[in-house]
Amino acid sequence: MAVADDALARLAHEPVDHRFKGLPPDAEGLTVGALTAQRRSLFTGGFTTPVLTLSAEALDHNLALMERWSAEHDLAFAPHGKTSMAPRLFARQLAHGAWGITAAVPAQARVYRAFGIQRIFLANQVVDAAALRWLAGELAADPDFRVVVYVDSVRGVELMDAALRGAGAGRPLDVVVELGAAGGRTGVRTAADGALVADAVAAAETLRLVGVAGYEAEVPDADEAKVRAWLRDLTSLAAEFDAAGRFAGVEEIVVSAGGSSWFDTVAEVFGELPALSAPVLKLLRSGAYVTHDDGQYRRKTPFARHPAEGALLPAFRLWAQCVSRPEPGRAYLNAGKRDAPYDLGFPEPQVVRSERDGAERPAGHMTITGLADQHAFVSLPADDPLEVGDWVGLGISHPCTAFDKWPMIPVVDAGGTVTEYVRTFF
Secondary structure, eight states: OOOOHHHHHHHHTSBOOTTSTTSOGGGTTOBHHHHHHHOOBTTTSSOOSSEEEEEHHHHHHHHHHHHHHHHHTTOEEOOBGGGTOOHHHHHHHHHTTOSOEEESSHHHHHHHHHTTOOEEEEEEEOOOHHHHHHHHHHHHHOTTOEEEEEEOOHHHHHHHHHHHHHTTOSSOEEEEEEBOOTTSSSSBSSHHHHHHHHHHHHTOTTEEEEEEEOOGGGSTTOOHHHHHHHHHHHHHHHHHHHHTTTTTTOSSEEEEEOOSSSHHHHHHHHTTOOOOSSOEEEEEOOOGGGTOOSSHHHHHOHHHHOGGGOOOOOOEEEEEEEEEEEETTEEEESOOTTTSOOTTOOOEEEEEEOTTTOOEEEOTTOEEEEEOSSOEEEEOOTTOOOOTTOEEEEEOSOTHHHHTTOSEEEEEOTTSBEEEEEEOOO
């Protein structure tokens, strides 16, 4: 499995211009590949603030850690691509053993296919006829392409079948029954409801039932006990379907769950799954691991509960400049809601880099108390030496809503050299 080399190569030929905030204005007209070859310094190479960066070392570490961890726990891995929508990162995830890439909506799957991804887990019920026609066309055009899609209702199955029949689908679309939880998000609420959906799939020649799936973090008031109980309901549903012959003729049975908060419990419960009539693809779908963060996932990662198994590293740093110190105890940075995620907490000041001499010092005494569109409000001691023009490095919370604000993100090594650029497609 790999992202198509020619598609990635085309990214290197994209011109650097006004579309990409933070990149050096004097690089206008260069290609991304040419700018990469210059190996500019983030701090002296003409980059403008604010600028979101990724740590080369943290990315390498996180990719290797999850590859090892998944293998040790006998899990296949289809990381959720909605986190980054970055084909260069998809390529690295696949090179580190990922089975495929997960999508939430067909528009994301179209990006994946544009970059040659051959296995997609589409974690949503698709009832859009135009999207289903597109999927049918992709399956018809490429016999090596595999996509697995959620179903969670009889009506959804009817709509999918009608659209696929109308498209003249030549081979069935693989589907998994999604299990949800009362008061949660999507998915059938009971095993009996799941059986009705499975019956509808069996009656539709355009669909093939290959497994069960769901997302444990949407269990209301999720805690370890509730998540474990829900996961056991999911594996029981797989076993019940198998005992009823619902997977007859399937080469492998898909059982999938796993965000970035409970993959340890997923591994535990999936490890209890008894032998079924075909090999089981135990598919984990965590996405935020690739960059981790300094907020939501720092608090929630299973590695915090199991430190002996390793630790993810935060890869994001948002660099902004102090643009105003109008009163004691208050400063303003030139990064705001258009630049930083804020849905799961404000950015965290971590380091100050002096504009005078490049010296760095910790910023732990600073706190961001609010964000406007283009400003961060900083509380700090009245005698703090922060000056207008100084750079402030911020940790962020929630990678999913950081990536989507930045169409091009420099990857920076520990010495401050930009080694590559990550293009996103939202």
